[in-house]
Amino acid sequence: MKRQCAVRRKEETMSNSKTKHLLRLSAFSALVASSVAIPAMAELKEECLFKGEILQKQADTPLQIRFTGIDDGENARCRAKRRGARSTIQFKASPDIQALPAGSEVLYRYQQLKDGDVRWELVSAQAPILLSASR
Numbered sequence: 001m002k003r004q005c006a007v008r009r010k011e012e013t014m015s016n017s018k019t020k021h022l023l024r025l026s027a028f029s030a031l032v033a034s035s036v037a038i039p040a041m042a043e044l045k046e047e048c049l050f051k052g053e054i055l056q057k058q059a060d061t062p063l064q065i066r067f068t069g070i071d072d073g074e075n076a077r078c079r080a081k082r083r084g085a086r087s088t089i090q091f092k093a094s095p096d097i098q099a100l101p102a103g104s105e106v107l108y109r110y111q112q113l114k115d116g117d118v119r120w121e122l123v124s125a126q127a128p129i130l131l132s133a134s135r
Contacts, residue, residue: 048072051105097122101128
């Protein structure tokens with residue numbers, strides 16, 4: 001009987017030490033992950049979310065998007081909101097957007113880093129829904 005109690009206590013102690021070790025490991029992992037993410041956000045100078053619509057495509061002309069809305073990003077303010085409504089922006093669009101039809105709605109994330117680098121990311125794209133009239 002005494003031997004069984006001693007074995008149980010040893011198993012409980014081992015289980016508790018494993019649990020404590022796993023908790024420490026997960027807390028350390030969370031700390032490392034948060035410290036990695038903080039510098040990435042800190043190096044942003046500007047972040048904007050551009051909502052727009054793909055205009056009618058013409059043969060032998062670059063794809064054009066009419067941006068209809070600009071919002072601040074999650075990690076930095078957007079200075080582009082202060083620019084005039086007739087401003088022009090040029091960037092290299094991802095190849096997958098080339099296949100979208102005219103009228104498709106897109107959402108782009110623009111980020112300017114403090115070192116001057118610029119990133120464009122297609123966040124979402126939705127082709128227009130065509131309704132057919134039935135008689």
